[in-house]
Amino acid sequence: MNPTHKIMIVDDDPNICEIVQAYCEREGFLCSHSHNGSEAMMMLTSFKPDLILLDVLLANENGIDWCRNARSYTNAPIVFLSSREEDEVKISALSYGGDDYVTKPFSPGVLMAKIKAHLRRVSTGRNEQLLELPGLTLDFYAQSVIMGSETIFLSKKEFGLLAYMAQNVNRVVSVEALFQLIWGTESLEDTRTVAVHISNLRKKIEADPAHPERIVTVRGTGYMLVARGGT
Incomplete structure (x- = not known):
């Protein structure tokens, strides 16, 4: 109900x-x-x-x-x-x-x-605006992530990064792909800004941001959102 x-x-x-x-x-x-x-x-x-x-x-x-x-x-x-x-x-x-x-x-x-x-x-279509993964649910309408009973609101760029990784869950996504998607080719920023936003995102959704278990770094390539049953 x-x-x-x-x-x-x-x-x-x-x-x-x-x-x-x-x-x-x-x-x-x-x-x-x-x-x-x-x-x-x-x-x-x-x-x-x-x-x-x-x-x-x-x-x-x-x-x-x-x-x-x-x-x-x-x-x-x-x-x-x-x-x-x-x-x-x-x-x-x-x-x-x-x-x-x-x-x-x-x-x-x-x-x-x-x-x-x-x-x-x-x-x-509210259900169509939810992407459910083990341990977290993305709400595209509210631009938030739901973890257990907690709702965490994200900035537009943070949510964009998380949403793209969630749509490619358990697969490596390159830094370049994330940068192009969120900032675009005309941006005056460089790809290092991705790391800054990933760091901010980890502070919001990781139990221990210094040792991330959800958004892991794949050295030399990019990042991967890990979603396993029971996490």
Whole structure:
């Protein structure tokens, strides 16, 4: 059974938060809410919502700017709630990371239907976005690796390196191939930067980064992601 979907509401109007939360909980969703952007940003990393309802005009802050910053930490759908109906505001909201725009006053029933539609869209093909190996699972949607009960978020380049090695598990991948894949031919970097990112990756997924057992160095050639049963 899938866990309950988590909805985060970010609105400086307590009445809106209360009403929306009541409707969400009636649908079986788990809710959390915040009235300001800084608090909401902290909540984002602890609550890890599946969907965010966000007011365009927060107290002392622009919700669109908050959305743009939040995109560094989450891929969850963001549905804007706003009393602003100008096209330029809607375009800006959707251009900087928003997935939908609902104007106030809104029908709670329509809002719930939109929420469910976005959650279905995210869930569709979710299993196809997971690559399971013995001891670790790569989540291509969240750009993270799951090890046991722990989820570890990676940078874009770290995840790219790990994903390529995972798709070639237990096979040696050359440094040159990794460099071309992640940095490309036009990069001003050189292949030594691969070693730096591999080192950072090991710090996140190895029990003992100084003596790696998952990402092993094949001297003179490259690296190999080792995945064996029971590891």
